[in-house]
Amino acid sequence: MTNRLQNQVAIITGAADGIGSAIARLFASEGAKVCVADVDVERGLALVEELKAAGQQAIFAETDIADEDSVNAMVQATCEQLGEPNILVNNAALTPMGKSVLDVSREQWQRNFAVNVDGMWHCCRAVLPMMKAAGGGSIINVGSVHSFKVVPDSFPYGVTKHAVIGLTRNLAVEFGPDNIRVNALCPGMVETPNAFKAWEQTEDPAAARKAIGDVHPLRRNASVEEIARPAVFLASSESSFMTGHSLVVDGGRSVLYHD
Ligand SMILES: NC(=O)c1ccc[n+]([C@@H]2O[C@H](COP(=O)([O-])OP(=O)(O)OC[C@H]3O[C@@H](n4cnc5c(N)ncnc54)[C@H](O)[C@@H]3O)[C@@H](O)[C@H]2O)c1
Numbered sequence: 001m002t003n004r005l006q007n008q009v010a011i012i013t014g015a016a017d018g019i020g021s022a023i024a025r026l027f028a029s030e031g032a033k034v035c036v037a038d039v040d041v042e043r044g045l046a047l048v049e050e051l052k053a054a055g056q057q058a059i060f061a062e063t064d065i066a067d068e069d070s071v072n073a074m075v076q077a078t079c080e081q082l083g084e085p086n087i088l089v090n091n092a093a094l095t096p097m098g099k100s101v102l103d104v105s106r107e108q109w110q111r112n113f114a115v116n117v118d119g120m121w122h123c124c125r126a127v128l129p130m131m132k133a134a135g136g137g138s139i140i141n142v143g144s145v146h147s148f149k150v151v152p153d154s155f156p157y158g159v160t161k162h163a164v165i166g167l168t169r170n171l172a173v174e175f176g177p178d179n180i181r182v183n184a185l186c187p188g189m190v191e192t193p194n195a196f197k198a199w200e201q202t203e204d205p206a207a208a209r210k211a212i213g214d215v216h217p218l219r220r221n222a223s224v225e226e227i228a229r230p231a232v233f234l235a236s237s238e239s240s241f242m243t244g245h246s247l248v249v250d251g252g253r254s255v256l257y258h259d
Pocket of ligand 1 (some may be wrong): 018036038039065091093143187194
């Protein structure tokens with residue numbers, strides 16, 4: 001399918017790499033004008049060049065979502081260069097693993113919340129008045145399987161991902177009357193370039209990749225495109241009666257019983 005996002009303006013945070021870049025590519029191919037908002041200037045600019053070379057409309061805005069001024073400047077640049085956003089994908093997050101509760105310093109806790117939760121809130125605060133004035137919009141907050149289940153030694157990532165669901169549901173209720181839909185998209189393990197880098201650091205990268213793939217009933221990890229496609233669904237009118245929902249895209253991981 002093409003043109004499901006024709007004439008839409010979409011901000012995608014963390015779009016320079018991983019899942020966010022796949023969402024940016026697919027949104028642009030579906031006709032959206034895309035703002036790639038990321039701290040990573042080199043990768044962000046390279047993606048925008050790629051999209052423009054394919055005849056698509058995109059801008060890069062260097063953005064640290066933890067900084068509200070930086071977010072406001074990014075939204076202003078989007079309005080000036082692409083138009084007012086009707087779609088926001090809150091995708092950027094820090095994804096540190098291997099930390100147990102007492103290993104985490106106060107600074108690490110605060111930085112994780114500043115990016116993963118405050119960052120989403122800053123972006124929502126900036127776009128909600130525009131969406132309200134325009135008569136609607138769609139916000140997608142990227143959660144995780146960590147939004148519903150606790151994976152040991154993933155602290156405080158899992159706490160921040162639980163908070164994403166609370167934010168999503170609150171905004172959905174408050175802005176439903178304004179025709180602004182707010183949903184969460186919750187992936188299982190996704191094969192991003194950073195995931196491959198992490199596996200390369202193990203003794204047996206193929207075994208490390210297979211081990212995590214095997215925790216999903218589908219016995220594999222997701223590709224980034226398998227997360228981008230449901231993001232298009234949530235952004236477009238195909239999901240027009242869905243709000244406050246958490247769309248779990250995890251190869252069955254969250255329904256598997258462990259004891
Ligand atoms: N990869 C997975 O297996 C997986 C699984 C479930 C959920 N998720 C979620 O999907 C989203 C994307 O994850 P990913 O694996 O693609 O991550 P990634 O680390 O590959 O990419 C994250 C991007 O966010 C950017 N970023 C980091 N901090 C930022 C900040 N302060 N401001 C703006 N941009 C910032 C990075 O530069 C990078 O481009 C995250 O919300 C993550 O929690 C990922």
